[in-house]
Amino acid sequence: MAQTLSGNAPVPALVLDRITCTFPARGNARDMYTAVRAASLTVQDGEFVSLVGPTGCGKSTLLNVAAGLLAPTQGEVQVFGERLSGLNRVAGYLFQADALFPWRTALDNVTAGLEFRGVARTQAQQRAMEWLKRVGLGAHASKYPHELSGGMRKRVALAQTWILGPRMLLMDEPFSALDVQTRQLMENELLGLWSQDRRCVLFVTHDLEEAIALSDRVVVLSAGPGSRPIEAFRVDLPRPRDVQEIALHPHFVELHAAIWRALKQEVLKAHERVDA
Amino acid sequence: MSASTPEPDAGTPPVARVRAMWPWHLLLLAIVLGAWHALTSTEVLPPFFFGEPLQVGRRILDWLVTGKIFPHLGVTMLETLLAFVIGTGLGLAAGLWLGLSPLAARLLDPYITAVNSMPRVILAPIFAVWFGLGIWSKVLLGVTLVFFIVFFSVYHGVREVSPVVLANARMLGASRRQLLRHVYLPSATAWVFASLHASVGMAFVGAVVGEYLGSARGVGYLILQAEGVFDVNTVFAGVIVLTLAALVLDRLVSVVERRLLTWRPVAAEAASQS
Numbered sequence: 001m002a003q004t005l006s007g008n009a010p011v012p013a014l015v016l017d018r019i020t021c022t023f024p025a026r027g028n029a030r031d032m033y034t035a036v037r038a039a040s041l042t043v044q045d046g047e048f049v050s051l052v053g054p055t056g057c058g059k060s061t062l063l064n065v066a067a068g069l070l071a072p073t074q075g076e077v078q079v080f081g082e083r084l085s086g087l088n089r090v091a092g093y094l095f096q097a098d099a100l101f102p103w104r105t106a107l108d109n110v111t112a113g114l115e116f117r118g119v120a121r122t123q124a125q126q127r128a129m130e131w132l133k134r135v136g137l138g139a140h141a142s143k144y145p146h147e148l149s150g151g152m153r154k155r156v157a158l159a160q161t162w163i164l165g166p167r168m169l170l171m172d173e174p175f176s177a178l179d180v181q182t183r184q185l186m187e188n189e190l191l192g193l194w195s196q197d198r199r200c201v202l203f204v205t206h207d208l209e210e211a212i213a214l215s216d217r218v219v220v221l222s223a224g225p226g227s228r229p230i231e232a233f234r235v236d237l238p239r240p241r242d243v244q245e246i247a248l249h250p251h252f253v254e255l256h257a258a259i260w261r262a263l264k265q266e267v268l269k270a271h272e273r274v275d276a
Numbered sequence: 277m278s279a280s281t282p283e284p285d286a287g288t289p290p291v292a293r294v295r296a297m298w299p300w301h302l303l304l305l306a307i308v309l310g311a312w313h314a315l316t317s318t319e320v321l322p323p324f325f326f327g328e329p330l331q332v333g334r335r336i337l338d339w340l341v342t343g344k345i346f347p348h349l350g351v352t353m354l355e356t357l358l359a360f361v362i363g364t365g366l367g368l369a370a371g372l373w374l375g376l377s378p379l380a381a382r383l384l385d386p387y388i389t390a391v392n393s394m395p396r397v398i399l400a401p402i403f404a405v406w407f408g409l410g411i412w413s414k415v416l417l418g419v420t421l422v423f424f425i426v427f428f429s430v431y432h433g434v435r436e437v438s439p440v441v442l443a444n445a446r447m448l449g450a451s452r453r454q455l456l457r458h459v460y461l462p463s464a465t466a467w468v469f470a471s472l473h474a475s476v477g478m479a480f481v482g483a484v485v486g487e488y489l490g491s492a493r494g495v496g497y498l499i500l501q502a503e504g505v506f507d508v509n510t511v512f513a514g515v516i517v518l519t520l521a522a523l524v525l526d527r528l529v530s531v532v533e534r535r536l537l538t539w540r541p542v543a544a545e546a547a548s549q550s
Contacts, residue, residue, distance in 0.1 A: 067447060069443055069446070069447070087446060087447070089449070091447070092447065093443070093444070093447040095440050095443070095444060097438075097440045098440070099438075099440045099441055099443070099444035100441075100444075101441060101445070101458070101459070101462070102441075102539055102540075103462040103463070103465075103466070103539045104539070105539075112445070112448055112450075112458070113448035113449055115458075116445075116448055116449040116450045116451070116454050116458075117449055144538065144539040145539075146539070146540070160448065161447075161448075164448065164449070
């Protein structure tokens with residue numbers, strides 16, 4: 001992994017330094033469960049990094065630590081060179097589950113963050129409308145989340161997060177609940193949005209193709225408990241990319257095979273532990 | 277939920293089937309009233325105890341024509357409304373407070389359980405002593421009934437606010453107060469509405485029972501007076517007026533509910549259950 005801090009290197013956007021997270025185990029409060037142990041990870045500004053790993057390997061835990069939603073038991077988080085305590089204010093978070101406010105219309109969902117920051121209502125609505133149009137939902141502004149399809153809800157969530165212009169994006173399997181076609185559309189849209197201003201992204205997924213197609217770097221986590229990054233792969237595929245086309249690139253296939261070799265061991269380990 | 281997915285060639289559409297029910301509803305009512313009339317007029321059932329539907333009808337008509345019923349009905353409705361508004365407000369506030377501060381919840385838990393399991397109608401005499409025979413003793417009785425319905429639904433609701441929505445609001449920069457206003461309160465309102473039918477009904481029960489136990493006005497008072505002189509027909513007339521009023525209230529609640537909860541995925545829920 002590229003962990004060197006050479007003298008003239010720019011300050012990394014995100015540093016997870018030997019993070020350990022321990023929880024009371026489910027069912028028995030006296031047992032402790034260590035989701036991640038001594039996990040270190042660095043994301044440079046403008047870099048798109050994916051975390052892949054077997055289910056239950058603490059990918060989401062690491063993401064929540066980076067967001068400041070979860071305080072690590074040990075270790076330290078640095079955001080643009082400063083130690084993180086409390087919420088990560090420069091990060092936008094895209095959740096796996098539906099996180100929209102069900103009692104707000106699509107438009108009012110997008111304005112929420114601006115409202116929390118005290119932006120005047122009319123101005124917030126104007127900007128939100130621009131964002132809704134940008135994600136192709138201009139005609140659905142007054143609909144409530146339950147009236148929108150899964151893909152549309154993800155678009156609203158994208159706009160809701162992106163309108164605040166976060167310097168860092170944290171994404172927790174945001175497209176895993178979508179069907180394959182919608183998912184590829186969304187991935188391309190994400191790449192389109194991202195390429196406009198190249199924020200740094202930490203993207204959690206269990207889908208290797210998605211990880212390779214989107215990222216600059218794919219980090220493989222070991223199986224839990226006590227998981228940590230074990231290997232990182234640089235994805236030097238050309239940009240701009242189209243997720244369907246890039247999957248046919250010969251180098252994509254090589255990378256996929258290489259990463260899968262590393263991942264497979266961990267997936268098998270995870271299965272053994274579940275079966276035991 | 278096969279009724280919600282009509283097929284084009286499936287015979288009678290479900291909507292038409294629902295619409296065709298009301299003559300049968302009326303027929304059932306007519307049969308019950310007819311049987312009542314037949315049994316009391318042939319004195320199989322003594323009319324002195326069971327009343328006579330025609331007399332009951334005449335009494336209601338008399339009330340409506342002379343307008344004698346309206347001040348009483350008005351008082352009962354006013355008590356119901358006040359009990360509902362005050363009880364809901366207090367229940368919402370207490371539910372939010374205890375839902376958000378686990379320490380207070382743990383401290384008060386046994387007392388809440390105790391007060392909730394107590395038959396609170398028993399408090400009516402105490403309220404009558406404290407607040408006299410005017411409307412406030414009835415309002416307070418209604419409040420104690422409504423409060424707990426709303427309180428419990430909000431209290432449990434607050435603990436079940438989607439953690440993802442909560443985390444999202446925090447990541448979008450909501451402060452503690454903004455979380456309360458933009459996440460907890462809107463979801464709590466939904467739970468208030470979920471208990472709306474029950475709480476309006478309870479406010480009504482509080483008002484009428486309060487009147488019945490001691491008052492100078494109200495439909496409950498009319499029933500009490502009639503009972504005192506063994507005028508069973510007037511008692512039945514009062515009961516029917518109250519029932520109709522309750523039906524109207526329930527309908528109003530449904531209308532308000534539909535207006536205010538447009539964001540709720542009613543159809544989606546129904547579809548996922550099928």
